[in-house]
Structure formats: structure tokens, C-alpha cells
Amino acid sequence: MHHLGSLTIFFCWIALISGIWLLIFFRTSVAGAFDSIEYLTQKQWYIGGIMRSLHRYSSDALILTIALHIGREFSRDTYRVTRWFTWVAGLPLVWMIFILGITGYWLVWDQLAQYIALTSSELLDAIPIFTSKMAANFLSDAAISDRFFTLMAFLHLIGLPIFLVFGIWLHVFRLSRPSINPPTTLMAGTLLAMLALSLLFPAVSQDRADLAVAPQSLQIDWFYLHVYPLVQRWSPEWVWLLLVAISALIVFLPWLPPGKKAAVAKVDLDNCNGCQRCAEDCPYSAIQVVPRSDGKRYEHEVTVDPDLCTSCGICVGACPTATPFRKHSDLIPGIDLPENSAEHLRDMVDTATTERPLVLSFACSGSSEIAWLTKHKKSCVEVACVGQIPPAFFDYVLSRDLSDRVLLTGCGGSCRHRFGLEWTSQRITRQRDPNLRLRVGAHRIAMAWEQPWSEQGSLQKLHSNLERDARENTECD
Amino acid sequence: MRLIGQLISFAIFFAFVALFSVAPELRLLDDNEAIVSLSFSHAANRVGECKRLSQEKLLALPPNMRKPDDCPRERHSLQVEFFVDNELAYETTLAPSGMWNDGKSTVYQRLRIPAGPHLLHIRMNDSGTQQGYDFDDSAMINLSPEQNLVVFFDASEQRFQFR
Numbered sequence: 001m002h003h004l005g006s007l008t009i010f011f012c013w014i015a016l017i018s019g020i021w022l023l024i025f026f027r028t029s030v031a032g033a034f035d036s037i038e039y040l041t042q043k044q045w046y047i048g049g050i051m052r053s054l055h056r057y058s059s060d061a062l063i064l065t066i067a068l069h070i071g072r073e074f075s076r077d078t079y080r081v082t083r084w085f086t087w088v089a090g091l092p093l094v095w096m097i098f099i100l101g102i103t104g105y106w107l108v109w110d111q112l113a114q115y116i117a118l119t120s121s122e123l124l125d126a127i128p129i130f131t132s133k134m135a136a137n138f139l140s141d142a143a144i145s146d147r148f149f150t151l152m153a154f155l156h157l158i159g160l161p162i163f164l165v166f167g168i169w170l171h172v173f174r175l176s177r178p179s180i181n182p183p184t185t186l187m188a189g190t191l192l193a194m195l196a197l198s199l200l201f202p203a204v205s206q207d208r209a210d211l212a213v214a215p216q217s218l219q220i221d222w223f224y225l226h227v228y229p230l231v232q233r234w235s236p237e238w239v240w241l242l243l244v245a246i247s248a249l250i251v252f253l254p255w256l257p258p259g260k261k262a263a264v265a266k267v268d269l270d271n272c273n274g275c276q277r278c279a280e281d282c283p284y285s286a287i288q289v290v291p292r293s294d295g296k297r298y299e300h301e302v303t304v305d306p307d308l309c310t311s312c313g314i315c316v317g318a319c320p321t322a323t324p325f326r327k328h329s330d331l332i333p334g335i336d337l338p339e340n341s342a343e344h345l346r347d348m349v350d351t352a353t354t355e356r357p358l359v360l361s362f363a364c365s366g367s368s369e370i371a372w373l374t375k376h377k378k379s380c381v382e383v384a385c386v387g388q389i390p391p392a393f394f395d396y397v398l399s400r401d402l403s404d405r406v407l408l409t410g411c412g413g414s415c416r417h418r419f420g421l422e423w424t425s426q427r428i429t430r431q432r433d434p435n436l437r438l439r440v441g442a443h444r445i446a447m448a449w450e451q452p453w454s455e456q457g458s459l460q461k462l463h464s465n466l467e468r469d470a471r472e473n474t475e476c477d
Numbered sequence: 478m479r480l481i482g483q484l485i486s487f488a489i490f491f492a493f494v495a496l497f498s499v500a501p502e503l504r505l506l507d508d509n510e511a512i513v514s515l516s517f518s519h520a521a522n523r524v525g526e527c528k529r530l531s532q533e534k535l536l537a538l539p540p541n542m543r544k545p546d547d548c549p550r551e552r553h554s555l556q557v558e559f560f561v562d563n564e565l566a567y568e569t570t571l572a573p574s575g576m577w578n579d580g581k582s583t584v585y586q587r588l589r590i591p592a593g594p595h596l597l598h599i600r601m602n603d604s605g606t607q608q609g610y611d612f613d614d615s616a617m618i619n620l621s622p623e624q625n626l627v628v629f630f631d632a633s634e635q636r637f638q639f640r
Contacts, residue, residue, distance in 0.1 A: 057498065060494045061490070115505070122585075125585065131583070133516065133583045139625065139627045201498075212624065216504070217505060220502075222498075223498065
């Protein structure tokens with residue numbers, strides 16, 4: 001589920017490559033459009049037909065992934081406050097994708113295209129800026145010219161795709177390391193499934209367009225054309241009202257109601273050596289590296305852009321000065337969250353370990369496992385994101401013998417702050433700075449999201465296993 | 478377990494794609510139904526008469542604006558009534574287009590009508606007269622199922638055509 005955005009882009013790639021093949025054989029004329037597509041589908045079925053089906057199914061699949069992507073981000077509440085821009089910038093993409101799909105169907109010039117032409121024209125005619133009715137052009141074959149197909153081909157092949165690429169850039173440019181490609185296995189599996197679908201259910205045209213005939217029924221693509229039946233059932237004006245209302249709702253959703261913006265991360269130059277790890281790990285490109293301004297011998301310092309910072313705390317987890325072992329000074333790291341500081345985190349750890357639990361859990365506030373941990377009175381420290389916890393804290397818990405084992409749980413296996421789980425795993429397995437110190441046995445730390453299907457049942461099992469290991473360890477001692 | 482779950486999700490996803498790509502079928506017309514489309518643009522008569530300008534008034538105008546007639550731009554609304562078998566099926570009154578109400582009025586309406594022989598009758602008032610119609614045409618048409626018949630105003634012949 002956390003590859004929905006990149007999977008959408010992958011479907012765009014399939015549509016692009018298959019579309020190039022279709023373009024080579026496509027003829028932009030009233031008589032040629034249908035015939036050239038039929039040639040690809042029937043005579044050249046082994047490549048042209050498959051390409052056409054891939055073009056169709058990838059375009060359909062990306063509507064589904066977009067819908068799931070929107071639903072997922074909405075359900076995870078990751079569209080408010082500083083993340084509003086990415087959310088809102090996604091809306092023009094949806095419109096462009098729909099227009100691309102509709103113009104694509106139009107080019108086939110079969111009875112479905114005829115229906116689309118007439119209904120789209122009726123929709124456009126409802127906008128009170130045209131003096132004559134566009135729909136009148138689709139009532140007799142004599143009114144259609146080859147130039148019309150040139151215009152549609154331009155829109156579908158060049159005009160809209162250029163804006164789409166720009167739109168995708170706008171959608172992701174506030175994110176660091178945007179996920180553009182899904183994992184290779186997912187790509188391979190998706191492509192294979194699409195090929196199988198194309199072979200089993202090849203995309204075909206309907207009867208050739210004939211404007212003297214009003215088709216009684218049609219097989220329509222519901223992914224793209226679901227509002228079209230409403231044009232006849234209601235009226236074009238009501239359909240526009242519906243579309244504008246849905247779009248407006250999506251645009252204003254981040255402020256309905258407005259999310260509470262937590263205090264953003266704060267840099268303390270007295271403790272910052274300009275190592276840049278926080279800038280490297282920030283999922284939102286909110287931290288910039290700039291030349292040192294306080295005269296210290298370090299080359300750089302970092303600044304936080306308050307418009308981009310989501311207060312996830314992943315920067316604090318990356319800061320090597322955020323160590324709870326400090327004895328002679330206050331725990332003030334180079335970068336910290338004013339409302340959820342490293343010192344506060346240490347206090348929470350100390351409080352949770354007063355009775356030395358066998359297992360100390362750290363859980364994301366978005367984690368569904370918190371309820372189970374609380375219900376069963378398990379020692380737990382709740383944080384905004386586990387990525388906020390510097391590895392030194394696990395060292396602190398285990399080497400100070402505050403607990404025997406540490407359990408980390410994330411937001412249901414997919415990080416609400418994009419990289420919190422990934423960075424934490426890499427820090428604990430010593431693949432990312434700041435690493436967990438070698439003296440800490442990594443086997444004493446369990447990460448629930450790395451377990452298969454980390455649901456409540458398996459968390460319970462994992463917790464029990466850790467407690468059993470801890471008891472055995474204590475008995476051996 | 479995880480792999481099986483992923484495969485099931487994958488299968489559901491692509492089954493969904495395959496299904497809604499072409500189904501369910503959309504029914505546009507009932508059995509034995511046809512479409513009659515009224516579609517035409519027509520500029521109604523102007524609201525006022527043109528006035529012949531005197532020579533003095535003409536000379537007072539800049540040379541490029543010296544037209545002998547001064548015509549008001551505004552046009553009448555277009556009134557259209559369409560009957561099927563002597564029953565009113567559609568009527569409308571359309572204002573002229575344009576900021577100065579001087580453009581054409583456009584009629585566009587699609588009507589679902591049972592196939593078979595029908596007396597189609599259309600009349601139009603473009604002169605703003607309170608009584609009577611300026612254009613009045615009718616035709617006996619045998620509509621076949623799924624036929625799309627277009628009724629339009631032929632400006633060259635100044636009458637309605639049924640095709």
C-alpha cells in the first residue's frame with residue numbers, strides 16, 4: 001500500500017511506452033483512426049493488440065491506484081498543515097489524467113468515442129463561454145473533419161502529457177527522496193499481471209462511429225467515464241456542480257478543520273557541529289545546510305524551514321548529540337522538538353522503566369498496537385515517530401539495564417512520516433548514521449514492522465517471545 | 478502468509494481493473510427507441526428598425542464610420558416549439574448570444590422518441606411578434622430503432638430540414 005504513488009507513475013510509464021507503439025500506426029483522420037486501431041487489434045494482435053490492451057489496462061489501473069493513494073493519505077491524516085501543498089497539487093493531476101483518458105478513448109472513433117464526443121461536448125456547452133454549441137458538430141458525419149483528430153491527437157499525445165510531467169514534479173517537489181519507482185519485484189509482478197490480462201481479455205473497439213445511429217447500449221470504461229451517464233440522467237450543469245464541489249472539497253479538506261501545527265524543530269548552534277545528518281534524513285526537505293554563522297570552527301550549520309517541517313522528529317533521531325548519557329550538561333541536542341524534546345523522551349524512558357520491565361516498547365502515536373500495549377499494562381513510551389528516537393536511547397535502556405529487551409512498533413508497517421521506520425531499521429542494523437553502538441546486541445531490539453503481517457496478534461506473540469527471552473537471559477545470569 | 482496475502486490483493490486489484498474497464502454495460506436507449514436532435518443556430522431579427530441617416534449626420538461622423546443606415550444591434554429572443562404527433566415535446570425561448578445581445582441563438586436538444594412513424598412539427602418565432610410563427614415546418618418520419626434524426630434550420634432555404 002505504501003507504493004501507490006510510485007505504482008501510479010509506473011502505470012504512466014507503461015501507458016507511455018505502449019502509447020508510442022500505438023502512435024506509430026495511428027492515422028489522425030476520420031476514416032483512418034478507427035481502421036488503424038482495428039489493424040493493430042486484429043491483424044497485429046501479437047504486439048499491437050497487446051500494446052493497446054496494456055495501454056488500456058495501465059490507464060485504468062492508475063485510476064485505481066490514484067483513488068487508493070488519496071484514500072490512504074486521507075485515512076492517515078497526512079494531508080494537513082505543512083503537507084497541504086502536496087495534497088492540493090495532486091488534484092490537477094487527477095483532472096489531467098481524466099482528460100487524457102477521455103481524449104484517448106475519443107481517438108478510437110468507435111461508438112464509444114461517438115458517445116464520449118457528444119457527451120463531452122454537452123458538458124463543455126454547459127460552460128457559459130461558448131456562443132455556439134459544440135455538440136452540434138457531432139450530430140452528422142459531415143461535420144467532422146480530419147483536423148479535429150489532429151487536435152485531439154495533439155492534446156492526448158503532447159499537450160496534456162507535458163503538463164502531466166510538470167504536475168508530477170509539482171506534486172513531489174516538497175518531498176525529499178520522492179518514491180518514483182516501485183520495488184523491482186512489484187514492477188515485474190505488475191507487468192506480468194498486465195500482460196496476462198492483455199492476453200486473456202484483449203481491449204477491443206466497439207462498432208465504427210456512425211453519427212446517424214444512436215447506440216442503444218455501450219460497454220464503457222467506468223474508471224474514466226463514471227460521470228458521463230449522469231449527464232443524461234441529471235443535466236450537464238448538475239454534473240459540473242458535482243465535479244466542482246468534489247474538487248473544492250478536496251482542495252479545502254486540509255483546513256476542514258485546520259490541523260494543529262506543532263512547534264517546528266529548533267536548531268541549537270551551541271550543540272550543533274554541522275554534521276548534516278538531520279538534513280540527510282529529513283523526509284520533507286525542511287532542513288537546509290548553510291555556512292556557519294556563529295564563528296565556530298565548523299564549516300556548516302543547519303536551518304529549519306518552518307513551512308516544510310512537520311515536527312516528526314526524525315531529525316532528532318539522526319542527531320549524534322541527542323544522547324541520554326549526558327551527565328554534566330542538560331540534554332540539549334543540536335536539533336530538537338520544543339514540544340517533544342529529547343530530554344522529555346529520556347524522562348519518559350526513566351518513568352517507564354522505574355520497575356525494570358522485561359520489555360520496554362517504543363510505539364508511534366499512529367501505531368495500532370498502542371491499544372494492546374496499554375490494555376495489557378506493558379511498559380511503553382509513545383512518540384510521534386520511532387524515527388525520532390536516537391539509537392543512543394536503546395543503548396541507554398539496555399546498557400543501563402533499565403530493561404532487558406526493546407520492542408519498536410510503527411504505524412502499521414508503513415511510516416506516516418515516510419522514512420521513520422526505514423531509517424530506524426538502518427540505524428539499528430548499523431547501516432545508517434548514527435549507528436547503534438556495537439556493545440548493544442541488536443538481537444535485544446525487535447522491530448515489529450519487520451515481522452510478517454505485524455498485526456496485534458503477532459505483536460502479542462513477539463512481545464511474549466521477547467519476555468521469554470528476557471526471563472531466560474535473567475536466569476542464565 | 479504475507480506472500481499469499483499480497484497475491485490475493487494483486488488478483489483482486491487486477492480483477493477489479495478488468496471488470497470495470499468494460500462492465501457493467503451502459504444502457505442509453507430503451508428497446509425500439511430513437512433520438513431526435515434539434516440542433517441549429519439562428520440570428521433572430523433586430524429589435525428596432527434601421528434608420529436612414531441624413532447627409533448632415535453622415536458628414537458629422539468620422540470617415541470610417543459613415544454607414545448610411547444606423548441599425549440597433551440588439552436582437553429578439555428566439556421562440557421554438559417542437560411537436561411529436563401534435564403533442565408539445567419541447568419548447569424554449571432563447572436570448573441572443575453576445576454581450577450586446579446581437580448574436581445567434583442556439584438550440585440544442587436531444588429527445589428520446591419511440592421508433593415508428595411520427596408527425597414531427599417545429600415552429601419558430603424570430604421576429605418578436607406576439608402572435609404567429611415566422612417559420613413552421615412538419616414532416617412525417619418513420620424512425621427506426623437507434624436512429625439519430627437531426628432537425629435543423631437550413632438558412633439557405635429558410636426552412637427546417639429533418640435528416
